[in-house]
Each structure stands twice: as C-alpha cells, then as structure tokens.
Amino acid sequence: MSQTAKAPRSRRSTNRVTMDDVAARARVSASSVSLFLRNPEAVSPRIAPRIKQAIDVLGYVPNLLAGSLAAARTRAIGVVVPSLGNAFFSATVAAMQTEFDRHGYQLLLGATEYQPGREADLVRTFLSWSPTALVVTGCRHDDETRALLRSARAPVAEMWELGDQPFDLQVGFSHYAAGEAVARHMLEIGARRVAFIGARMASDVRARQRCEGFSREMLKAGIEARIEDVPGDASPQTGAHALADILQNMPDVDAIACSNDVIALGVLFEAQRRGIPIPQQLRVAGFGDLPFSEECVPPLTTVQPRANEIGLRIAQELMERTDHEPADDIEPRIVDVGFELVVRASTSNVLTDHDA
Amino acid sequence: MSQTAKAPRSRRSTNRVTMDDVAARARVSASSVSLFLRNPEAVSPRIAPRIKQAIDVLGYVPNLLAGSLAAARTRAIGVVVPSLGNAFFSATVAAMQTEFDRHGYQLLLGATEYQPGREADLVRTFLSWSPTALVVTGCRHDDETRALLRSARAPVAEMWELGDQPFDLQVGFSHYAAGEAVARHMLEIGARRVAFIGARMASDVRARQRCEGFSREMLKAGIEARIEDVPGDASPQTGAHALADILQNMPDVDAIACSNDVIALGVLFEAQRRGIPIPQQLRVAGFGDLPFSEECVPPLTTVQPRANEIGLRIAQELMERTDHEPADDIEPRIVDVGFELVVRASTSNVLTDHDA
DNA sequence: TTGTAGGCGTTATCAT
C-alpha cells in the first residue's frame, strides 16, 4: 500500500513520523513540540512528559532538512582536506569531528587528493548545503575558490598554514619556521653536506614551504642544500629511493631532512640495509612525529605539528562564532599553534633513551 | 537594512539568490529553471542559454536542503567508522568519498572512537538528515543501533566484516580466515612456540576475530598460542612492549602474529634493539600491508585487506541501489572482497627482495 | 515545452 490510487496530489510518499504525529499523540500543537525539542524547560511540566512519551513511542526523529530550511541555518560544517591518507589531516579531522559532534554539528567531508580544481568543486558543493561554517586546508586557493569562500555567508577557517589575508580564521603554524628549525638544529650538530627530501612539492604547498625554510636557513650558513622532490605520495619507498639517489650524486652527504616522517622512515630503512650508521655518518630528521617516530631505530628527530590541537581549536573558535549573530562582524583571527622540534637519536650521539 | 519594519511576517533573512531570482532574470518560470538544472536537454534551446546565463550572473547556488526536502531524498550518505586514526578506515573512507562525490553525493562522517553507545548516537544523527544510505563498520551493533538501522528508509551497508544477517549490503572479508591464514603460514615455516599481539581486543571486534582464527588454527596443530591483549590504540610502542612481555614469559617464542602492521613494526624495532635476528630466531607477521610494511627491515609478512576496494565497492553498490525505486525490494547482498597473505622476509629465510 | 499551485516538515511570528 505504498502508492494508493486515491489522494490526488498527495506527495506524502514517506510514511515518516513527523512532528505533527507527535503533536497529535501528545494532544498538543506542533509548535509546542518544536519548542519542547529546542528548550524542554519552556513548556509546562504538564505536557512535557506527554510530548516526551509520544516521541519515544513513535520513534520520532526530527527532520533536520526541514528544520534547517525553516531556520535558515544548517548544523553542518564542510571540511576540505587534501587527503585522508595523510595522518596529519585524518588526525585533525578526527579531532574536529569529535568536537563538532559535541555541539550537535555534522561534519561534511571532502578530499581533493591534490587535484587542481577539486577544492572549488567541493566548496561549491558544501555551499549548497548552507553550512554553518567552512574549513579548508591551507591559505593558497585558486581564484574560483576564493570567490566562493568570500561569497559564503558562513565563517571560513583555514588550517595547517598561516599567511595571506585570513577570511575569518586561520589556525596553523609557519612551515617555513619548521624548516628553519630543522636546519638550525642540523647546523648545530655539525651538518655540512645536506639534502632535503620532499614528496610532490609542486602540489603540496606546505611541504614546499618547509623545504624553502630549510634551504634558506642553510644558505645563511653558506650551505646549499640538495633538494630531492619525488613524485607520488610520501611513503617509505619514496624515502628509500631518494636516499639511493642522493648517495649516488652526493656520497658525502651528512644530513638529510624529510618533509614527512614516513619518508624519513624509509631513509632509516635504506640506511640500515646499506650499513650506514645513523646518526654517526648520516643525520636524519623528519616532520610529523608519527606514532613510529619515537619507537624506530634510531628514534627519529622530527617536528611535532599538533594536528589534534589544530582541529580542536578550529572547532572551538567556529562554535564560538556561531553563537554570535552573523551580523556582529567578528574580527578575523589568526591562531598560531606552533610546533615543537623533537630531538631524538637520529641526529644526536647521545644514548638511545627510547624507554625512558 | 536587515530588519525592515515593513513586510509583516517576512522571514526572508538571507538575501540569498533563489531559483525564483534566476527565473525572473531569465524571464521564465521557476519550474523551467528547476527542469533545466536537472536535465538541461529538456528545455527549449531558446531559453536554456538564458537560464544558464542568469545562473552565472547571479551566482546562483541551489539550496540542497530545500531540494532534498521537496524531493524527499537527500544526496547524503552517513558513514560511521571506529576511528580515522586507523589507516584502514581512512583509506576506505577516502575511496568512498571520491566515488560518492563522482555521483554527486555528500559524505557525512562520524567516528565512534570505540566508545560504546556512540554508534547509535551517530546513526540517529545521520537519520535526521534523511540520508540516501548509511554505512557502518562491522556487523556487531547494539540493540539500539540495530533498531535504528532497521527503521531506516535507506539501504544500510556494513563494511570490513562479514557475518550475521546483513541489512542490505555487506562488503568485507572473514577476519577469522585472515587469522587462520597467518597461522597456517606460521606452521608451514616451522613455528611451534607462538604468540599473538592485539590491541584493545575487547572493543576491536575484528582484531579479536583475527586472533581467534589464529588461535584456533594453532590449536588444531596442538599448539596453544600465547595471547597478548594490550590496551590502547595499536602502535609501535604497543608492539615493542608486548614483545618485551612475551620474551619474559616465553623466552623460546619463535613466531609472533600481530593484529596490525604498526604493532608488528614495533616488534621489529624492539627485536632489532635486542639483537634478535628476524626471521632466523623469530618470525613476525602483521595485518594491513601498510606503506612501510614492504620497505621495513626485514620486509614484513602481512595480510593485505583491500581497504580501498571495500570503499569503492560499497559506494558502487549503493549508487546502483539508489537508481532503483525504493519499492523494488532488492535482495540483501554479501560481497567478500577477500584478502591476500603477503609473505615477505620477516617469516622466510629467502633473500630480501625488497627492490624487485 | 512551459507555467501553476500544492506540498515537503520544520521554525518563527504573532495572537491568544
């Protein structure tokens, strides 16, 4: 009895339980039910339990689409990341999702997989959901994306990078500074023949920034770093192959910085296979402080980027903004969460203290 | 001029460009615009360009909420995963998102972080979005979740596991079989004193299943496996500590299977530190075939679970189902994507062939 | 092919 012949123009296709059904059963008006759902204290103690019971009995689930349409605000937040395969972003997304969820907001997810034009597509899609806010990765966006974001009637947060003019919120840190920090550390421990391994740096803006920071700092010391920009995702294979390449062209290399810990891990493995002692002959540093970085042999010097905090701060700042009226123009805000250089045995000769 | 005193009962808070605006500018009716948007061929070649231009000029973005409400179907699919920190699930989610996006569907993401009760909460939230379909992880759900899923007017896909009665679709493989395969392999290469390391197996159902498959197969050969169930997320630390534990209680252990490659990696590191030769003295196997598993020293024997294919198949099957009328009751379907035992040097004495 | 009008399930406004 799904399509009854009668009832002309009845489009009530779904026999979904609606607020009216609840109202009827509780013998109140739909308005009261709506009120109760938003603020249970606002209805008299006489009818509140009736409504509550009706909801339970009927198994009523509010229709957010209708609600959002009527209220002209959707409890959804669109998030664009380059890739979920990257542990940094999946950690940030996880943290955001948890926090959004706590506030009753739904996370809409999109990944560009580093394909040009995808960001604009995803943002456009998100916009058609009338999201409460938008979160994008990085500060570099093509003109189309910028236009869409500017036209958005919702706060825009940029994450994982600082720079340019913020739309409404930026939460991240300077990747140049991270690269510089690694370079300075390398110099301090006596590195003179250095290289930087990065994956796909033409499209991975932030890896490129770390690379540039590293190179510039090295140049200040009169050292020209060899840059190994390998195609494809960052992976241990990437690192292993890159090390092979570097050794061929620069046999006396004494320090290698990597744009990612997984690359550095590959360097460690390849060095192990070749019998190159680390850090005695070659110092290695990464970026990310991934779970294995503390445990590998030797433990890896790296930069810890606070991926979770980025997600959390973004969510908190956005949740705070949504409490205000969209009218009160809130100042754009930049939050530098910083990073931490974590020095471990891969760049120092001290005893391995992995089991502190 | 946001709240003009006139225009009683005007709630038009947003000066958003609507379909009516487009229609007015193109000098056609809104329904023609609607038709054009859904099927550009269906309107006359005379007005089509007018509509197209009006859309561009006004920067019209369709309101999916209104559209979904009217059409009683939302182009959104809710996905529940245990955790995005787990590379398996983030890979599957990435694959799904890409495929959904190709079909114009939005992925709604939720993670339980292995907390009891969270699955039901997330499903309930998703349901209020009237999703086209729901995707959940695994086949074990509490009563509340089952009830919600059963009541859902949308196909329900279960992933990463097979078993029990499928709601509409299951795409996964047998984790028991995966555990058994590892056990048989270990037996073939002469393992006699074996252990299994798993993380948080009380809540990670699938890790437990792999463990059980492993243990049962060992028992058939008269061997009782020592089971190391460590708390917390799977990590190299987990593996390193577990190996230490095992060596203390079972010094003559000659084979260790792990519920996850990252645990196995930790075992390799700890063995390296202790000077335990692998595979000569100790065979090690993992699960997941993560990026480092082929590259580490020695390369790791593992089970490759086809995370991407699971996501892709789920998306494809669901997209196919949504083409049909919800009326035609489609048969529940089970897709076993299988897995592959990848034998590498960590369990064999053959020459390392990492650079094939 | 194009237009008209009713309805999708809420929320918000206003009157009681």
Added chain:
DNA sequence: ATGATAACGCCTACAA
C-alpha cells in the same frame, strides 16, 4: 505557555 499560520526554497503532478 500554547496554538494558528506564514514562510523557508524547491520539486512535481497537472494543466495549458
């Protein structure tokens, strides 16, 4: 405090 009722922006059966 509660209830009518008008939006919200679009889709779709039906008429023209």
